[in-house]
Amino acid sequence: MRALLAGIAAAAVVLTVGSTARPSRRPAEPVRSLVDPARLDLRVRVDGWLDRARPTRHRRRRDAQLPDALERLAAALRAGQAIGPALGELAEAVPQPLRDDLEPVARALGGGAPVASALEAWAHRPDASTDVHLVVAALSLGARAGGEVARAVDRVAATLRERRELQ
Numbered sequence: 666m667r668a669l670l671a672g673i674a675a676a677a678v679v680l681t682v683g684s685t686a687r688p689s690r691r692p693a694e695p696v697r698s699l700v701d702p703a704r705l706d707l708r709v710r711v712d713g714w715l716d717r718a719r720p721t722r723h724r725r726r727r728d729a730q731l732p733d734a735l736e737r738l739a740a741a742l743r744a745g746q747a748i749g750p751a752l753g754e755l756a757e758a759v760p761q762p763l764r765d766d767l768e769p770v771a772r773a774l775g776g777g778a779p780v781a782s783a784l785e786a787w788a789h790r791p792d793a794s795t796d797v798h799l800v801v802a803a804l805s806l807g808a809r810a811g812g813e814v815a816r817a818v819d820r821v822a823a824t825l826r827e828r829r830e831l832q
Contacts, residue, residue: 723762723792724792724794726762727762727763727766727794727797728794728796728797728825728829729829730759730760730762730763731763731796731797731800731822731825732822732823732825732826732829733822734755734759734763734767735800735818735819735821735825736818736819736822737755737758737759738751738752738818739815739816739818739822740815741754741755742814742815742818743815748780748804748807748808748814749774749780752767752770752771752774752780752783753771753774753775755767755771756768756770757771766787766790766797767787769783769786769787770783770787773786779808780804780805780808781808781809784804784805784808785801785805787801788801796825796828799821799824799825800821800825803817803820803821804818
């Protein structure tokens with residue numbers, strides 16, 4: 666995949682820069698004629714494709730980490746921790762890219778924000794997936810209603826694992 670992206674990037678550079686090795690005896694052309702619309706269009710398409718590919722890869726990696734993180738969170742909840750402190754510790758313990766998503770939640774909770782509003786901010790991020798929405802819904806409900814939150818978190822983790830197996 667990296668080789669493909671490197672090849673596409675190299676082609677974009679070659680098409681953008683063009684060939685300047687040939688000396689010309691013609692007078693200098695105006696600057697506006699140096700921009701070839703076909704080259705510019707290809708570069709815009711390649712750049713746009715790369716920009717869309719990065720968040721998708723990030724989202725897939727993050728979603729793959731969610732079940733393990735939820736099991737860890739459920740264990741902390743069973744041990745008697747509240748949701749807020751358990752999420753704070755989870756944000757420090759999980760690897761990237763899930764850490765990037767959970768750190769703002771932990772900072773908001775550390776600043777005194779309610780659990781539901783900190784989680785809703787995570788769900789409203791542009792790269793939030795349906796898996797994130799499911800996790801946020803379960804944790805928000807658990808924070809408001811109480812009860813066996815650890816069991817609900819375990820069920821969400823199992824659901825996410827089953828969804829990944831079916832894909």
